[in-house]
Amino acid sequence: MTPTDMHHGKTATDRRRGPSIAAMRRRRSLAGLVMTGPAMIAVAFFFFVPLVLVVWMSLHRWPILGQPKLIGIDNFTRALSDDQFMSAAGFTALYTVIITPILFVLGFGLALLVRRKLRGIGFFRTIFFIPVVIGLAAASYMWVWLVQPALGPLSDLAVRLGLADSHTNWLSTKGGALALIIVMITWKQVGMQMLLFMAGLQSIPAELEEAARVDGATRLQTIRYVFLPMLRPTIVLVLVFGVSHSLLAFDQFYIVTGGGPSQSTITMVYLIFRASFVSFDLGYGSALSLIALVVLAIVSAAQMLLLRNTDNN
Secondary structure, rough: OOOOHHHHHHHHHHHHHHHHHHHHHHHHHEEEEEEEHHHHHHHHHHHHHHHOOOOOOOOEOOEEEOOEEEEHHHHHHHHHHHHHHHHHHHHHHHHHHHHHHHHHHHHHHHHHHHHOOOHHHHHHHHHHHHHHHHHHHHHHHHHHHHHOOOOOOOHHHHHOOOOOOOOOOOOOOOHHHHHHHHHHHHHHHHHHHHHHHHHHHHHHHHHHHHHHHHHHOOOHHHHHHHHHHHHHHHHHHHHHHHHHHHHHHOOHHHHOOOOOOOOOOOOOHHHHHHHHHHOOEEEHHHHHHHHHHHHHHHHHHHHHHHHHHHHHH
16 A cells, blocks of 8 residues: 555545534534533523513612613712712722621631541531521521520620629610621531632641641741631632622621611612612612622622732743
8 A cells, every 4th residue: 555545535524524523523512511501591580581671770760660761870970979878888898898807817717726636626617617607687586585684695694794794785886786796697607618628638648737737847937837828719719608698798787787876787689689679770789789790799709819929830
């Protein structure tokens, strides 16, 4: 067989194989599309369609009754000049700045305590995690009862310790209300942070910690130079989760404080709720929702970018 014949024979073989490989790829693509199709449809129906509707509503004066009227970006300019919105945004930022590091530090500390496989450690893991499975609304009502003046157990304990009198209302001041919410959310959410950090710590090879100990590293040095660099993906997840949860805070303030005292504990989501379902100004509520969405996206992207750049350095 001449080289030319061999070349022609190879080409003919490739031609015979070509359609079958292409057909297999098409079948795989079709199978993937069939399997992901329902999820794509659900995402489009439950996210993109409502998002487009919210954008459209934000450009209108949209009363609960009557004909919507196109007003362009007036709802957005109104928000930027709305003192109540600025107050809600400032309070939300304050709450986020306080609660995020508290949850981070306590969650990481608890994870360090319960990560080892010791006898009875599962009991403590369960105790720390139990509040997470309690609904936030149920937990909020429970804490409202706990701090009731002269009735709640915590109020009685504070009286016995000489920290307050029997008529002290913990929710009568902005500082007291914020402190109570921070304590409640720490009790409620720290178990989830602990679980995330514990999963990250257990993925770190034991040889690295042993090598650090052999090299004479202290406990703090091991945490600083071994654990934290290896936990960078977990830290990103924990921070994004924590900040997002704080920026979207609503239930605890709606149930426990009712926005008081003097509307000083109203968050951005709480204000969106009031604008949309109390004042029935759906166009303005939609504009506030989009502003909150943009803020949340920017903050989350900034966190991930900052931690990624730190990792590269």
